[in-house]
Amino acid sequence: MVLSSRTFCAHVIIINFLLLLSCNMVYGTPTDIFCLESIKKSLEDPYGYLNSSWDFNNNTEGFICRFTGVECWHPDENKVLNLKLSNMGLKGQFPRAIQNCSSLTGLDLSINKLSGTIPTDINHILEYVTTLDLSSNDFSGTIPVGLANCSYLNSLKLDQNQLTGQIPGQFSTLSRLKVFTVTNNLLTGQIPNLRNISADSYANNPGLCGSPLPACQAPPSKSNSAVIAEAAVSEFIVCHVN
Numbered sequence: 630m631v632l633s634s635r636t637f638c639a640h641v642i643i644i645n646f647l648l649l650l651s652c653n654m655v656y657g658t659p660t661d662i663f664c665l666e667s668i669k670k671s672l673e674d675p676y677g678y679l680n681s682s683w684d685f686n687n688n689t690e691g692f693i694c695r696f697t698g699v700e701c702w703h704p705d706e707n708k709v710l711n712l713k714l715s716n717m718g719l720k721g722q723f724p725r726a727i728q729n730c731s732s733l734t735g736l737d738l739s740i741n742k743l744s745g746t747i748p749t750d751i752n753h754i755l756e757y758v759t760t761l762d763l764s765s766n767d768f769s770g771t772i773p774v775g776l777a778n779c780s781y782l783n784s785l786k787l788d789q790n791q792l793t794g795q796i797p798g799q800f801s802t803l804s805r806l807k808v809f810t811v812t813n814n815l816l817t818g819q820i821p822n823l824r825n826i827s828a829d830s831y832a833n834n835p836g837l838c839g840s841p842l843p844a845c846q847a848p849p850s851k852s853n854s855a856v857i858a859e860a861a862v863s864e865f866i867v868c869h870v871n
């Protein structure tokens with residue numbers, strides 16, 4: 630049977646239409662699905678919590694909303710509201726892929742074995758986050774100043790890590806912050822002016838000071854003998870070089 634040119638054209642149009650439709654199904658709404666797939670791939674999951682629940686083969690609308698730890702805006706729409714992956718023994722770095730879950734407002738990765746630094750561009754990864762819990766992991770390095778640009782934050786928990794350096798002074802601009810904890814880290818220096826955060830939130834750091842903890846000491850002025858010793862050392866170096 631030979632197709633007339635008219636039916637052939639109609640077929641081409643229908644096929645194009647179907648292609649367009651399937652393209653939209655593949656590329657239109659998959660970002661949160663792709664986001665969770667990438668997160669799963671990027672984390673070590675030794676106890677199989679994600680492996681047993683995060684099954685990407687069943688593609689019914691809202692299927693990711695049934696995954697362990699995933700809360701959606703609406704149960705039948707693949708848009709992640711909160712991700713709660715606490716106490717799963719997860720290992721690896723901070724899952725940057727979470728940037729593609731673009732409607733996320735809450736992230737709980739507490740009580741895992743995540744390590745490395747907290748990304749410096751975290752404010753671009755978690756733009757609208759209101760609650761962030763990274764406590765009880767092995768995060769090291771400094772607290773990124775960019776967190777001060779996550780202006781919707783009302784709860785930020787960083788306790789029980791290996792964080793060093795100062796608490797960024799810019800945190801005083803986080804006007805919605807109600808809960809802030811950094812206990813059991815290696816932080817030092819002046820605590821910024823965060824309204825209504827109690828001393829408990831800062832406990833067990835070797836060098837934090839200032840309200841609500843005791844005031845910071847002025848650096849001790851050098852004694853004469855120290856100045857003399859220093860001068861002697863630099864003279865020695867000069868002599869040695871010559």
Ligand SMILES: *[C@@H]1O[C@H](CO)[C@@H](O)[C@H](O)[C@H]1NC(C)=O
Nearest residue numbers: 674675676677678679680681
């Ligand atoms: C993931 O789960 C499947 C079946 O549930 C199992 O066969 C597989 O070994 C698991 N993989 C890992 C890495 O735990």
Ligand SMILES: *[C@@H]1O[C@H](CO)[C@@H](O)[C@H](O)[C@H]1NC(C)=O
Nearest residue numbers: 686687688689690691692695
């Ligand atoms: C896909 O997931 C939906 C919702 O969880 C469930 O009702 C349905 O049975 C699943 N389909 C398959 C083929 O697993």
Ligand SMILES: *[C@@H]1O[C@H](CO)[C@@H](O)[C@H](O)[C@H]1NC(C)=O
Nearest residue numbers: 660663667725726727728729
């Ligand atoms: C976000 O998704 C895009 C593709 O849609 C991908 O190219 C990009 O690497 C993803 N971002 C992250 C941080 O994984």
Ligand SMILES: *[C@@H]1O[C@H](CO)[C@@H](O)[C@H](O)[C@H]1NC(C)=O
Nearest residue numbers: 749750752774775776777778
């Ligand atoms: C935070 O926002 C301010 C003002 O918009 C901007 O100048 C600064 O570069 C941002 N900081 C980071 C780390 O993105």
Ligand SMILES: *[C@@H]1O[C@H](CO)[C@@H](O)[C@H](O)[C@H]1NC(C)=O
Nearest residue numbers: 805806807808824825826827
């Ligand atoms: C500060 O904390 C106290 C007790 O927790 C509470 O009653 C008060 O409303 C808080 N003030 C502000 C400005 O949040």
